[in-house]
Amino acid sequence: MGEEAKAAAAWAEIAVTDAAAVPKPTPPPAAVAVDPRLQGISDAIRVVPHFPKQGIMFNDITPLLLRPGVFKDAVDIFVERYRGMAIAAVAGIEARGFIFGPAIALAIGAKFIPLRKPKKLPGEVISETYVLEYGTDCLQMHVGAIEPGERVLIVDDLVATGGTLCAAIRLLERAGADVVECACLIGLPKFKDFYKLNGKPVYVLVESREYEK
């Protein structure tokens, strides 16, 4: 991807260390007009109102997965960005981070680390609990999956509040990782002023669309 496209796609790179001190992110430029692959990716995501509950506009990535060319475009954009950045590990967040993370990891020559929901990993784990809209959830990683100082990219399909990514960052940093960035296909614009990602940038390809296909 060219410099112009990179700049456009990077509209949601927000490195927040002190929320009060950091200016609000610049509204997204017409990223989809710069890189035609982004328009195709956006078009392939289905927005389902009121799923899984009333009021939620659910971003369904499964139509994108049914279109290998579009699926590949999404992976390629991430690979173009992260290749050559000395990233030792890609950490994917269960469940949808497992769809994109391994493909990116293989293409950039990094190992893949699954960050799993509780009681899924058989070995010794470290855990990080985080707050959801209602209740809490937890991510776990095998002890020894990451070596102190290793550069890590965190991958998920979507960032909404940023709570899940924050927990992933905390978990990896507690294990000594150097978290380079978080990468998501989709960012929900209504939440974009509230990203608090522990000082780490988040790279988002497309905004959620607000209608059903």
Ligand SMILES: O=P(O)(O)OC[C@H]1O[C@H](OP(=O)(O)OP(=O)(O)O)[C@H](O)[C@@H]1O
């Ligand atoms: O930014 P946040 O507000 O934390 O929300 C984003 C998270 O929500 C979704 O996962 P979900 O928790 O629904 O789990 P699933 O992938 O197992 O369905 C999504 O895949 C992200 O991981």
Ligand SMILES: Nc1ncnc2[nH]cnc12
């Ligand atoms: N609107 C949304 N669509 C899909 N996954 C989500 N996770 C949190 N919010 C979501």
